Amino acid sequence: MLLRLRVSLPDRPGVLGQVARAFGVMGADILQVTVLERQAGRAVDDFTVFWPGLFEPGELRDRICVVPGVRVDGVWPTREAPGTNPDYDLLGHVAGEPERAVVTLVDAIPDVVSAEWAVVVDSGSGSVLHGSWQAPEEVPAADLTPLRASAVTRDGLHLACVPMDGAHLVVARSQGPPFHQAELDKISRLTGVVRALARSAAGREHASGAAGRSGCRSG
Template identity: 70%
Template sequence: MLLRLRVSLPDRPGVLGQVARAFGVMGADILQVTVLEREAGRAIDDFTVSWSAVFSSDELRDRIGVVPGVKVEAAWPTREAPGANPDYDLLGHVAAEPGRAVLTLVDAVPDLVSAEWAVAVDAGSGEVVHGSWQAPETLQSARLTAPRATAFSEGTLNLLSVPIGDLCLVVARRQGPAFHRAEQDKVTRLVGVVSVLAHAGASR
């Protein structure tokens, strides 16, 4: 299975190697490391690992956390296969069928940020216009249609809302951590490119 772990670690030589060895001892094969931030002597990295699930995810998290100064903030399943380039595939589909741009974006974006589902919400009424697989048919939150990109939590549900014309793209993750600002930036830029491609396609 594929697992994503968000790890906070000291930003100094050798620590990443220690973490990699700890993953190896647990039987987890590191497929990708994404640096989310580096500041004040610490880094936050997302590790995507292939893992046989001999241990529970909690055990894996606890054992990686024994490396001095390392803290595993979250561990959750992911469908984001490294090297698959789903963001390029998304943009290719949007360019080919610009009239379906929002639908394509909603269906694809959960896999791009290891989320569970996404919806397009009418910014005026708050009604769900389109939802990806596993998305609820209705949502109730005044924060879903914020005028700018916003990441927030409601109970155990972590949400990211990004305006797209008269709609808002809402992405949700229950099993993983709150959306990091790097993930928010990624989705915001993706929405911008999709909007440009959809507009250009409609003008042809």
């Protein structure tokens, strides 16, 4: 299975090698390392590993933590296989079918940030406009109306909220750590690009329709 581990470690030479060796001893194959932040002498990295399941994921966490100064902030399953680039796929689908931009964004964004589900909520009524296939029938985040991108945790559920035009996108996961600022920024940027593509396509369609009507009148 594919696992994502968020690891906080001292930002000094040799520590990353020690962590890699600890993964190897446990039989985990490191597929990708993403640096989320580096500050105050520490780094926060996301490791994507192939885990053959010889032990429980919790034991993998415990073994990694034996490296001095290392802390594992979360271990959770991921569908984001290295090299698959789900964010590029998302934008490609939106460019091809801009009229389905919001639906495509909601359906695809959980895989982009290793989350479980997403919904887009009307900011006025609080009603769910569209939910991904794993979204619950009753969304506990329906009352969130963020004025800016934000990440919160409610009753053990980690939520990332990004405003849209008259609505807001909510991405959720119950496993793993809270959304990091780097993940929130990624969701915000992708949402912004998706909105821009949809508006651009709508503008072209409106201009084309107006030109067609003008042509009919002149004829």
